[in-house]
Structures are given as C-alpha cells and as structure tokens.
Amino acid sequence: MTEGDVARGDAAASSAATTTAGRRWRGPVLVVGLVLLAALVIAVLGAAPRTGELDPEAASPDGARALAALLEAQGVRVETVTDLDAATAGAGRTVLVALPAQLSTRQRDALAASRADLVLVRPDERTLTALAPGVRPEPIELPEPTEPACGLRAAVLAGPVDLAGAAYSTADPAAARCYPTGTPSGAVSLVEVRDRGRTVTVVGDAAPFTNDVLDERGNAALALNVLGAHPDLLWYLPVPPPAEPGQERGTSELLPPGWVWGPAQLLVAGLALALWRGRRLGRVVTENLPVVVPAGETVRGRARLYRRAGARDRAAAALRADARRDLAGRLGVPRSAGDGAVVDATAGRTGWPAGAVGALLAGPAPADDAALVTLAGELDRLRSAVRDASGATPGAPGPRA
Amino acid sequence: MAVTGRLALLVALGALVVGLGVPSLLGVLLVSGTLALVAVLDALAAVPVGSLHLDREQDPDRVTTLRLGTSLEVALRVANPGRRRATLVLRDAWEPSAGALPARHRLVVPAGERRRVATTLTPTRRGDRDAVRVTVRSLGPLGLAARQGGRTVPARVRVLPPFGSRRHLPSRLARMREFDGRRAIQVRGQGTEFDSLREYVAGDDVRSIDWRASARSPELVVRTWRPERDRHVLVVLDTGRSSAGRVGARAGSDGPRLDAALDTALLLAALASRGGDRVDLLALDREVRASVLGATAGDLLPALVTAMAPLEPRLVETDMRLLAASVLARAGQRSLVVLVTGLDEAAVTEGLDPVLGSLLRRHTVLLAAVDDPELATMAAGRGDAEAVYTAAAAETARAARRRTAERLARRGVEVVDAGPEELPPAVADRYLALKAAGRL
Numbered sequence: 001m002t003e004g005d006v007a008r009g010d011a012a013a014s015s016a017a018t019t020t021a022g023r024r025w026r027g028p029v030l031v032v033g034l035v036l037l038a039a040l041v042i043a044v045l046g047a048a049p050r051t052g053e054l055d056p057e058a059a060s061p062d063g064a065r066a067l068a069a070l071l072e073a074q075g076v077r078v079e080t081v082t083d084l085d086a087a088t089a090g091a092g093r094t095v096l097v098a099l100p101a102q103l104s105t106r107q108r109d110a111l112a113a114s115r116a117d118l119v120l121v122r123p124d125e126r127t128l129t130a131l132a133p134g135v136r137p138e139p140i141e142l143p144e145p146t147e148p149a150c151g152l153r154a155a156v157l158a159g160p161v162d163l164a165g166a167a168y169s170t171a172d173p174a175a176a177r178c179y180p181t182g183t184p185s186g187a188v189s190l191v192e193v194r195d196r197g198r199t200v201t202v203v204g205d206a207a208p209f210t211n212d213v214l215d216e217r218g219n220a221a222l223a224l225n226v227l228g229a230h231p232d233l234l235w236y237l238p239v240p241p242p243a244e245p246g247q248e249r250g251t252s253e254l255l256p257p258g259w260v261w262g263p264a265q266l267l268v269a270g271l272a273l274a275l276w277r278g279r280r281l282g283r284v285v286t287e288n289l290p291v292v293v294p295a296g297e298t299v300r301g302r303a304r305l306y307r308r309a310g311a312r313d314r315a316a317a318a319l320r321a322d323a324r325r326d327l328a329g330r331l332g333v334p335r336s337a338g339d340g341a342v343v344d345a346t347a348g349r350t351g352w353p354a355g356a357v358g359a360l361l362a363g364p365a366p367a368d369d370a371a372l373v374t375l376a377g378e379l380d381r382l383r384s385a386v387r388d389a390s391g392a393t394p395g396a397p398g399p400r401a
Numbered sequence: 402m403a404v405t406g407r408l409a410l411l412v413a414l415g416a417l418v419v420g421l422g423v424p425s426l427l428g429v430l431l432v433s434g435t436l437a438l439v440a441v442l443d444a445l446a447a448v449p450v451g452s453l454h455l456d457r458e459q460d461p462d463r464v465t466t467l468r469l470g471t472s473l474e475v476a477l478r479v480a481n482p483g484r485r486r487a488t489l490v491l492r493d494a495w496e497p498s499a500g501a502l503p504a505r506h507r508l509v510v511p512a513g514e515r516r517r518v519a520t521t522l523t524p525t526r527r528g529d530r531d532a533v534r535v536t537v538r539s540l541g542p543l544g545l546a547a548r549q550g551g552r553t554v555p556a557r558v559r560v561l562p563p564f565g566s567r568r569h570l571p572s573r574l575a576r577m578r579e580f581d582g583r584r585a586i587q588v589r590g591q592g593t594e595f596d597s598l599r600e601y602v603a604g605d606d607v608r609s610i611d612w613r614a615s616a617r618s619p620e621l622v623v624r625t626w627r628p629e630r631d632r633h634v635l636v637v638l639d640t641g642r643s644s645a646g647r648v649g650a651r652a653g654s655d656g657p658r659l660d661a662a663l664d665t666a667l668l669l670a671a672l673a674s675r676g677g678d679r680v681d682l683l684a685l686d687r688e689v690r691a692s693v694l695g696a697t698a699g700d701l702l703p704a705l706v707t708a709m710a711p712l713e714p715r716l717v718e719t720d721m722r723l724l725a726a727s728v729l730a731r732a733g734q735r736s737l738v739v740l741v742t743g744l745d746e747a748a749v750t751e752g753l754d755p756v757l758g759s760l761l762r763r764h765t766v767l768l769a770a771v772d773d774p775e776l777a778t779m780a781a782g783r784g785d786a787e788a789v790y791t792a793a794a795a796e797t798a799r800a801a802r803r804r805t806a807e808r809l810a811r812r813g814v815e816v817v818d819a820g821p822e823e824l825p826p827a828v829a830d831r832y833l834a835l836k837a838a839g840r841l
Binding site: 261263279300303307321 | 403404405406408409410412413415416417418419420421423424425426428429432433490492494495496497498505526533534535536538549551645646647648657658713714715716773775776779780783784785786787789790791792793794795796797798799800
C-alpha cells in the first residue's frame, strides 16, 4: 500500500464519517431551522403593534399628530390629559374622549358631571349610557355611510368621510343623525345630542382623525369642525389611575372566596401520589457478595509507612538492589560475584566513572526525599545507558541497530 | 393494597370540582372520601393474589447453567383459575447480580387461562443465583387500586466461569501433536514409552530396529515410541486469603486472583485431557471446597466448570497440611500436582515449606501464582517522593516474590509466576515442556 493509498483511504473514511454525522444531525437542524423561519415570519408579519392610537403626539398611521397640528394652526389650544376631574372640564371647552372603552367608572362619572362638550370616538355601551343617554349602539358590521344626509354643519361641510366603524341609533327627536348606514333601523355613524345643556357628539370611527386618512375626502373638515367648536380642546387619553390609598386589595382578596380548598384537594392528590410511588413491588433483595481485596493494597500501605518513617535507607536499598539485579543479568555478571563486580562491569560498559557508579549502586542512603527522587532517576539513567551501550556493541545487534 | 397513578390523577382533578363547585372542607372530604371508597371497592373487586397459580417452566430439581457473559431466559407461568380477568403487574425478583430484566411485567390473564412471563438473566458474576420472590399486584377493574402479595417460587441458575483462555487452546494442542503419538517417533528417549512394532520401511532410522523381534519375523521390525500417556494431573486451587486479591484490569473486569486460577485450571485440564492424561481437581482452603475426581475425558470440562461455579475466595489462611494430606490421598501414582496459590513469603515459609517434602517425594509439583500487573506499574513510578516510595515498596515486594520463587525452585518445584492474562498459557506451556521432557 503506497502513501497515496493511505491518504485516499483516510479521505474516504473521513468523508464517510462526515456523511454519517450529517445524516444524524439533519433532523434536529431541520427542526431548528423551521422554528427560526417561523419565528422570523411571525416577527415580520405580526410586527408593529398598534402604537399611539389617536395620540396627538404620535406620527404613526393611527396617531393624530397631523390633526393636532392643524387645530393649533386654526388657533385651537390642544391640551393632552390622561385623567380629568369635573372642575377642569368646565363649560366652553371641548373634550375629545379618544378611547372611551378605557375609562374607569370614576373617570366616567367625572365626565358625566362636567359641563364641557364631549366628542366620543367609538364609545362602548357603558360610556354611552353614562355620557350620551338615549344613544344605543347598533350591531352592524362595517357600515359604509357615504353622504351626511343631515343638517349638522360640520357634516354638511365635510361631505363624504371615512366612517366605517360602529353605528348608533337614537330615539331623541332633537338629535342630529348623520351618515346613515341605510339599515331599516335607522342606524347612523355620527350622532349629536344635547344633554343637560352641552353637546355630545358620538363618532362611530376614529379614522377621520388619524394621520393615515386625514387628507382624504372630507375627513379633515369633519374633524376640524367637530373639535374646533371651542378655542380650548382637552384631548383625553384616559389611563386607569392608581388605586387610592386604603383601597388597595391583596392578591388573596381578589380570589374568589373558598379558593383555599382547591389547593387543599391538591394536597390530598399529593398524598395519593406518594402512596402510588411509595409502594414497593416486593421487598428489597439482598445478596452476599464475595470478599475482594485489591492485591496492591499492602504494597501501598508499606509505601506510606516508608514515607512516614522517612525510611530513605530502605527505599534506596530496594531500588538499588533491583538495579543491581537487573544490571547483573544484563551484563552477565554471576550472582555470586558481589556488588563490586557489578559496579566494575557497569562502569566498563558505559564508560561512566567507577566511583560515580559505585556511589549510585551501593552508596550511602540519600539525605532527604529530593535526593531519593534524584537517586531513582539516576538509577534509571544508568540502566538505560547500559542498555544503549549493549545495543551499540559490535557483534551484539541491539534493537536500534 | 396499593393505589395507582390513575387514582392520584383523579384526586388531582377533584381539585377542580372542589375549587369551582364546592369550595369548602366538606367538598374536600366529599371528593376525597368518595374516591377513597371507590378505590377500596376497586381493590376488593380485584382478583385475589392468593388464587393465582405460579410455577416455573424449569424443572425445580435440575439446576440450569449458563456461562458468565451470556444471557438466559427464565419463564414463570401464571394461571388464573378464577372467573374474573386478572390484570397484573408482576416482579420476578432474583439476586441483584443475576441481572434480571425487565424488573416488572404487565400482563392480563383472562379467566381460566395461563400466561408465560419471561425474565432474562444476565449474571454479572460466577456462582449460584437464586430466585428470591415473585411479587404480584392485581389491579381492580377500574385500575384505581390493587391487591398485592408475594410468594416464593424456587429456582436456581448456576453461572459457570467464562473460560476466557480457551483461545490459547488450539495453538497448545498443535504443539502437543508435534510430539504426540499421532506422529510416532522412532527416537527413544526420556519421556517416551514403547508404542508398537511395525515393519521396516526405507527411511526409518536403523537404530530403531528391534533385532529380537526381527529374528522371529520374516521382515525387519522397528520399534516406535510415543510420549507418555495416561499420566495423572491433579490441579489444586487455593481458595484462601491469597486468592482474594483483586488483580489488574483484566479486559474490562478486574476479578480476584481466583478467577485467573480457574481460567488456568480449565485451560490446563482441556489440554491435558486431550493429551491423554487424567485430570482431577481439588479446591480448598481450611476445608475442601470442590473436588472432581475420575471424570472421563468427555465429562471433564462440564464437571470442572460446574464444580468451580460456586467457588469464592475466603479470607482465611489455607491449611497446607490439609492440602498435602488431600493430595497424597487422591494421587496414588506419580502425578503432576499443579498448585495454584500465592507466593507470599510468610505463607510459603510457614505453610507450604513444611509439607512440600512429602509432596515432592512422590510427585512433580508445579506452583502457579497470579502476579499483580499493578506491581510493575508501581515499581516504574518516578517523579515525586510518593511515587518513588511506592516504587521502592513495590520493588521490595517483587524481590520477596522472586526470593520465594527461587527458594521453591531450588527445592525442585516448578514455579510459574505471571499476570492474570498470561498465567493460563504460561502454565500450559510449562505442562507441555514437562510432558515433552517426560517428567510427568
């Protein structure tokens, strides 16, 4: 087999491994990819939550910054408020209630008590009951009123507008009913009623006031005339007020009475669970296992004893004796010849000074642990020197020859 | 009585009833009490465990055997003589090292029928493994509660030693054939015995011509020789203290020295019985633990593994006098006594030495000892003081082993000291060498 074959074989093996790994990971990778893709699509399509709805500061399509600017240009002071009491909203002012559905009861009561003219944008039934008595919502989906068809000045001036929102009806004969939806019930999209000396205008859709379509058809005319009746306009974006002191309620007070018994039953379920899991299928089985002792334990114990006693002489003697035995065997020195013969033969073979070899193989005990470690290393070095010298001897081919 | 997860789930769902319907202590008591009552009734409606008949497929008087490392299926039969369907959860419990799986069985036994439940045993160690107890949980018709009971259905499997050294057998058999009678040799020497007389053919060694036989025959006749046969080999296993040491990492499992000793004995027995020798086995420490005597060649290995299976090392000093006496009582003719034991200096000096003379007088003694490969690893340790002290201690231990082996060898004992993996083939080789030299 040539080197090229080896390389090709390796390449084939590694590519096979890659294929196997790829196959194994394909499923999970595919799933993760699909999840990411779905997340991206949802993020893009479902992006841009409605922000700044009828907010006079907002430049988004749902905002009303353009209308506010136009009103300012016409000399109407626009003041944005998030909470309102009856005193602030006095007579001779217009209050635009942008999001009536968000009014709290207290806020609704405050508005009812005020004397300002009101413009309600798509109010819900509760707001209608409180603020525009006699006006009822009509269950009509997406009415498309086109013509004013009434005597209200603002509507007549505006002509056709975008009022595809809610529809209302009223039995008040004095009410102005504009933009009829054409249903037999007589539902309309804009109602103006007089209530206790003030004008309440109910607009079925916020669209005419928004940046999006303010410049289309008569939207701007309608909005300016409805909102610009007085020089002061309070733009009311209701925010639920914080709980008043002394009226906060803890979490438990919000829960229905007797809620505590449900969890109590769950505790009983926990007991049943414990009974289920705790019951053993038969008793634990025991078994007599044979004694097993690690064979090297006595040797390790003796090593620790040597160390604790600082028995460097014994340790060195053991290491030296083994080295002498090994060298004697390697150099062919008879066992009866004694240590001196081994030292001489070793020195002769390696060329190390006989004194050094003698000190190494049969010298005094090392003075400390460091010297013992050094001695062990030196003995190893001597043995490998003898091995190398034996290998290099002519006529005796060693493993490296 | 036992409850099920289904009951726990129902009680938990009861929390909805209590929380939304009757949020009061009364509601809790009502829901829990009703469910408890239903559970009790369900348990009462379950088939009583005592009415079921349990028995084994295996013959209870015969011990089933399997080799360590293999699996065995043991079957339990469950009969339902009643008139109701029994839905059961059953556990056939065995000793943990029997490796019984699955731990629990689910089964349905229709009225008047019988079902078989199979548990697979994969033992993790040698020896006899007993079935402990069969526990049966009989579920009620709603599956909310159960009756539970147990019964002992005796069964036993014998896990035989694995004989991992079997792979060394073919090469040793081939070597034995080289001097076996199948290739009759014509050179007379030590370790051979007279085989037969046959006619001379060209090429035969003229020195093997039997002149006396040729004189009585019209043809020239030569004698042929073959190695000795029908010798006696007695393997003696020491199951005492020295056999308990756990040695080295033997391919996955580090067993005690005894495991290597069993492997050695099996390989030697397989080899010797093919070589025409009789093999006996003796295992003892303070008393004789196992003994296989006079088994025929065909029955030998099964008899050996069956005898070896329950052997365990014991932490006692082996009684060498008993050993010598047992050997002398069992080996009448001159035998090869293979003694698998340790090479502890003290144990040999005080235990074996005094009785060795009586053994050597009549027999050839081969002492096989399992060396710990970790000793060599420890002896090679260098670097810091702890490693060097350990190396020194290891060297001391090795020197003592060597000294003991040499002393035994001087007294005429054949000593084989090798690691757990190497010992079986080493002993087999020594046996072949002895056989070839005619020293059996």
